[in-house]
Amino acid sequence: MAEQIADDPARSAHQARQTGLGSDSVPHNSPDERACAANRDAFDRIGLRQGRYGGQGSGRRERTGGETRRTSAGPPGTTVKILDRSWPAPLVVGPLDAPARPGGELAVVRAAAAAGLPAVVSAFAERSFIELASAAADAPPWLRTYAFQDRETARHLAGRAEDAGFGALLLALGDRDDVRARRVAAPADLGVRGPFDDVRTLLRARAEWSDVAWLRAATALPLLVAGVRGPADAQRALDTGADGIVVTDLDALPEIAASVAGRCPVLLSGGVRHGADIVAALASGADAVFAGRPVLDGLRAGGRAGVTEALDGLVRELGDAMAFTGAATVTDLGPDMIRTGPRPADAPPTRAAGRPLRKTELHAAVSDPVLDTMTFLNEITIRYPEAISFAPGRPYDGFFDSEQIFTHLRRYLNHLEEQGSSPQQVRTAMYQYGPTAGQIREIIADSLRADENIDVPAESIVVTVGAQEAMLLVLRALMTGPDDVLLVSSPCYVGITGAARLLDVAVAAVEEREDGISCADLEAAIRTERARGRRPRAFYVVPDHSNPSGTTMGARARAELLELAARHGILVLEDSPYRLVSPGRPLPTLKSLDRTHAVVHLGSFSKTVFPGARVGFVIADQPVVDDTDDTDDTDGAARVGLLADELAKIKSMVTVNTSSLSQAAVAGALLAAEGRVSEMNTAAAAYYGDAMRATLRELDRRLPPERREALGVRWNEPTGGFFLTLRVPFRADNAALIRSAQDFGVIWTPMTYFHPGGGGLHGIRLSTSYLTPAQIAEGTARLARFIEAQSAAPHTNSGGAAR
Numbered sequence: 125m126a127e128q129i130a131d132d133p134a135r136s137a138h139q140a141r142q143t144g145l146g147s148d149s150v151p152h153n154s155p156d157e158r159a160c161a162a163n164r165d166a167f168d169r170i171g172l173r174q175g176r177y178g179g180q181g182s183g184r185r186e187r188t189g190g191e192t193r194r195t196s197a198g199p200p201g202t203t204v205k206i207l208d209r210s211w212p213a214p215l216v217v218g219p220l221d222a223p224a225r226p227g228g229e230l231a232v233v234r235a236a237a238a239a240g241l242p243a244v245v246s247a248f249a250e251r252s253f254i255e256l257a258s259a260a261a262d263a264p265p266w267l268r269t270y271a272f273q274d275r276e277t278a279r280h281l282a283g284r285a286e287d288a289g290f291g292a293l294l295l296a297l298g299d300r301d302d303v304r305a306r307r308v309a310a311p312a313d314l315g316v317r318g319p320f321d322d323v324r325t326l327l328r329a330r331a332e333w334s335d336v337a338w339l340r341a342a343t344a345l346p347l348l349v350a351g352v353r354g355p356a357d358a359q360r361a362l363d364t365g366a367d368g369i370v371v372t373d374l375d376a377l378p379e380i381a382a383s384v385a386g387r388c389p390v391l392l393s394g395g396v397r398h399g400a401d402i403v404a405a406l407a408s409g410a411d412a413v414f415a416g417r418p419v420l421d422g423l424r425a426g427g428r429a430g431v432t433e434a435l436d437g438l439v440r441e442l443g444d445a446m447a448f449t450g451a452a453t454v455t456d457l458g459p460d461m462i463r464t465g466p467r468p469a470d471a472p473p474t475r476a477a478g479r480p481l482r483k484t485e486l487h488a489a490v491s492d493p494v495l496d497t498m499t500f501l502n503e504i505t506i507r508y509p510e511a512i513s514f515a516p517g518r519p520y521d522g523f524f525d526s527e528q529i530f531t532h533l534r535r536y537l538n539h540l541e542e543q544g545s546s547p548q549q550v551r552t553a554m555y556q557y558g559p560t561a562g563q564i565r566e567i568i569a570d571s572l573r574a575d576e577n578i579d580v581p582a583e584s585i586v587v588t589v590g591a592q593e594a595m596l597l598v599l600r601a602l603m604t605g606p607d608d609v610l611l612v613s614s615p616c617y618v619g620i621t622g623a624a625r626l627l628d629v630a631v632a633a634v635e636e637r638e639d640g641i642s643c644a645d646l647e648a649a650i651r652t653e654r655a656r657g658r659r660p661r662a663f664y665v666v667p668d669h670s671n672p673s674g675t676t677m678g679a680r681a682r683a684e685l686l687e688l689a690a691r692h693g694i695l696v697l698e699d700s701p702y703r704l705v706s707p708g709r710p711l712p713t714l715k716s717l718d719r720t721h722a723v724v725h726l727g728s729f730s731k732t733v734f735p736g737a738r739v740g741f742v743i744a745d746q747p748v749v750d751d752t753d754d755t756d757d758t759d760g761a762a763r764v765g766l767l768a769d770e771l772a773k774i775k776s777m778v779t780v781n782t783s784s785l786s787q788a789a790v791a792g793a794l795l796a797a798e799g800r801v802s803e804m805n806t807a808a809a810a811y812y813g814d815a816m817r818a819t820l821r822e823l824d825r826r827l828p829p830e831r832r833e834a835l836g837v838r839w840n841e842p843t844g845g846f847f848l849t850l851r852v853p854f855r856a857d858n859a860a861l862i863r864s865a866q867d868f869g870v871i872w873t874p875m876t877y878f879h880p881g882g883g884g885l886h887g888i889r890l891s892t893s894y895l896t897p898a899q900i901a902e903g904t905a906r907l908a909r910f911i912e913a914q915s916a917a918p919h920t921n922s923g924g925a926a927r
Contacts, residue, residue, distance in 0.1 A: 128467040139633045140223035159372050163395025166374040170404045171463045171606045171630065172656060174640035175450020197839055200446035201453040202439060206389045206412055207292055207346045207367060212401065213240055213439045214412035214454055216391065218244035219268050228423055230259055237263040239439070242291050244268050247281050248323055253313045264291030271295070275338065277316060282343040284313045294370065295339055297351035299330050332362055340365035350393065362387060371499050374408065375870035378459065381409025399441025403449065403750070407457040444655035482776070489625045500858065501873065510828050512903035513871040514890040515572060517671060517846045518703070523808045524734050532792030539795055556786045561772040562587025564791040567585055571799035577716045578725070584745035584768045586775060587782045591701060591728040595623045595741035596772040596778070598697060598724055602661045603629045609653050611663040612643045615878035617699065622663050630658065633881035638840070640675040642663060643684040652694050655772035662695040669702040669845020672878045672889040678841070679711055689722040695746070699726045700904070704802045706844025707813035721746045724767070732801050733793045737786040744768040813844060814845020815892040818900050820848070826908035835915050849875060854914045856888045870906035
């Protein structure tokens with residue numbers, strides 16, 4: 125197997141990236157390891173853009189009269205032709221270090237041959253070239269050679285490789301000291317006696333361009349040159365007779381590939397771990413990549429079978445990643461299919477004094493439609509004040525008494541005094557900022573134990589400015605790079621997707637079925653994202669009477685979700701605003717069932733105590749450890765604290781703390797109810813239940829079964845919460861909403877707002893919580909008239925009938 129570059133602390137990481145042929149199987153902190161790490165950093169900055177057919181099987185496309193059209197569905201084509209040979213995938217197996225286990229050379233060559241791919245064999249291979257080439261069958265191996273002190277040794281090796289039927293030679297430019305020192309026995313084909321305590325004694329001080337020219341003249345085999353640093357090197361390699369070049373710097377790859385302009389293959393070595401990395405490399409200009417580390421890991425784990433599994437996995441992930449981009453073949457991959465983190469040079473020009481700001485100079489999130497949804501609904505409500513609105517998902521005002529605020533505050537002040545606080549301390553608690561994590565955490569923890577059977581320490585709670593801030597804090601803490609992904613149940617509350625957009629967090633939607641989220645669908649989404657080279661970090665869900673669909677997760681599904689989260693190592697972000705404003709005994713929260721710290725629980729008092737307080741909380745009892753010792757085992761890492769501690773640090777830079785006055789009012793209400801918010805909200809929950817049933821009853825009266833079947837209208841029947849959803853046969857978009865408000869006097873929310881992956885064109889969300897019985901009766905009558913009229917208008921049905 126190919127030798128590795130030695131550790132040279134004096135050389136910079138950038139220099140290391142330009143030298144030799146990276147293998148990934150290198151000593152700790154060697155130049156090649158730093159080169160691979162640099163490429164990993166570059167890959168981590170790159171994400172894939174979903175194409176038109178992404179995720180649905182790209183099919184194949186053909187050019188007809190300048191127009192590209194999709195032909196037949198099917199998996200993407202990964203075949204490439206390099207050095208006049210066709211390969212089933214753009215992969216070269218290796219180069220690797222010395223065999224990781226007995227028979228390793230032969231195992232890798234045989235596994236590569238079975239996959240139809242070339243494997244790189246070292247000049248110091250202990251097996252004979254004939255034996256290795258025979259094992260390779262129709263996928264001839266390549267020889268990694270060096271600038272030997274005795275050029276006859278190099279000539280001998282090249283001749284032996286050619287006679288054995290090897291497919292190519294590789295020569296890496298660079299210093300002899302870049303080769304890792306190690307002892308080897310007498311290699312079968314070297315032509316000199318051994319063993320050798322240090323193979324570097326056989327090599328010239330440095331491999332130069334003259335060595336490339338000499339080797340080109342000495343062999344008829346295709347010759348590839350590694351260590352190409354830029355366009356000038358690439359041109360020189362071509363002028364010297366090289367048949368291909370190897371680049372070890374992903375950042376330099378596009379410029380080098382452009383300079384070559386297809387005159388020879390360009391291969392990337394170092395840092396490739398996933399199929400998405402291969403797609404990123406090819407989209408950046410490479411024709412193929414070297415797969416070293418995954419193959420070495422497979423060899424160590426399972427010999428030839430392990431290598432086969434590693435290669436199969438890479439090819440499978442490559443196909444999945446191509447399908448995601450919409451690429452039908454590898455030749456379709458281009459720079460438009462990847463996204464990279466911003467560079468300083470990409471920043472907008474400095475704003476001239478007095479010039480208005482342009483939207484292009486602001487963060488892209490401000491132009492995202494999801495951030496305009498609430499603004500648009502508010503404008504519609506203001507523009508048509510006589511319309512009955514099923515849009516706002518907020519509590520009914522009739523349950524709040526202004527005098528209660530003073531009662532709650534006094535109850536909390538008394539509590540502080542009962543706890544032994546002095547007048548000065550009470551004054552400080554009310555007038556000063558207070559602790560960032562919150563000053564009523566103990567009271568909230570007591571309430572959770574009493575009402576939800578959630579038994580967590582107060583230290584695991586952070587009091588937030590509504591649940592919305594809790595979402596922002598959690599996403600900021602968990603999402604560390606462009607390939608981290610938040611999975612969401614779709615349709616989904618816009619607050620979480622809006623927060624993700626503000627933080628540039630990738631969101632992947634898992635579509636709900638009629639009875640809610642399916643764990644099988646979630647697991648498939650996790651596997652798909654990992655195949656694309658992305659890392660699913662968390663799954664957001666509202667298990668009880670969700671916003672917007674109104675669905676509730678069953679007991680079995682809750683248990684399955686917790687098991688799945690533990691098995692895949694992801695967190696569940698449980699949002700729970702509607703549990704205690706719904707009639708009947710709710711199912712246990714996910715957090716109360718959580719035994720593995722898999723659930724981060726988001727809570728709010730906006731629906732129960734009063735919205736204006738804007739007090740929420742997050743339970744983040746996940747242990748956080750210091751893993752700077754590179755261990756994956758928490759037993760070997762130093763305990764730092766809880767995730768809640770990290771969220772508090774972020775909060776200190778966002779809102780500093782949650783209003784002491786608001787916390788006091790909420791705490792007083794909790795104390796008065798002895799923590800049992802459910803009992804405090806018994807009347808409100810009954811009211812909301814009646815409102816939901818009244819809405820369903822009026823809808824059924826206005827659109828009886830036979831009529832809605834004829835129209836293609838249907839709706840779900842939640843047992844609690846604030847929301848239900850209707851399916852209609854027309855496009856329920858903003859234009860339809862304006863007509864509904866203007867001509868029929870009824871407002872609702874388009875479901876398109878809640879589908880981050882697209883969809884919901886025929887959906888309407890109705891909120892039942894804020895209306896009186898009389899408003900519900902009149903509002904549903906108006907809504908039925910609108911649905912009848914809109915369904916009868918042919919020009920509005922371009923979206924197709926409901927199914």
